[in-house]
Amino acid sequence: MLDERNYFAPFSQENPPRRVLDIATGTGRWAMEIGDEFPQCQIIGTDLSPIQPDLVNPNVKFYIDDACVAPPHPLLLSPVRLPLSVQRTARH
Numbered sequence: 001m002l003d004e005r006n007y008f009a010p011f012s013q014e015n016p017p018r019r020v021l022d023i024a025t026g027t028g029r030w031a032m033e034i035g036d037e038f039p040q041c042q043i044i045g046t047d048l049s050p051i052q053p054d055l056v057n058p059n060v061k062f063y064i065d066d067a068c069v070a071p072p073h074p075l076l077l078s079p080v081r082l083p084l085s086v087q088r089t090a091r092h
């Protein structure tokens with residue numbers, strides 16, 4: 001469906017995203033691939049389940065968080081983290 005692409009936003013090495021939030025990241029594969037492609041970008045992946053690997057690039061962080069419960073994880077409200085330039089939700 002996505003034609004093997006991770007995103008359709010007009011990002012490139014010349015125009016990289018700065019911050020990415022991947023809600024319901026699952027295994028974190030997408031977040032890690034974005035982290036590999038854009039090493040200067042900060043990526044946060046959140047999920048209910050702790051099924052993400054421990055060993056990841058330093059620009060990728062995973063947090064356990066329920067997206068349906070307010071308020072969201074305090075780190076997601078931090079001025080350091082926001083505004084997020086890209087948000088992604090679960091495909092399903």
Ligand SMILES: C[S@@+](CC[C@H](N)C(=O)[O-])C[C@H]1O[C@@H](n2cnc3c(N)ncnc32)[C@H](O)[C@@H]1O
Nearest residue numbers: 024025026047048049065066067068090091092
């Ligand atoms: C089908 S997986 C999708 C994983 C990943 N986003 C992808 O596209 O490969 C759905 C994920 O949503 C997570 N999830 C479901 N409800 C959630 C909620 N309320 N808050 C955070 N994560 C949730 C599940 O734990 C699961 O890992």
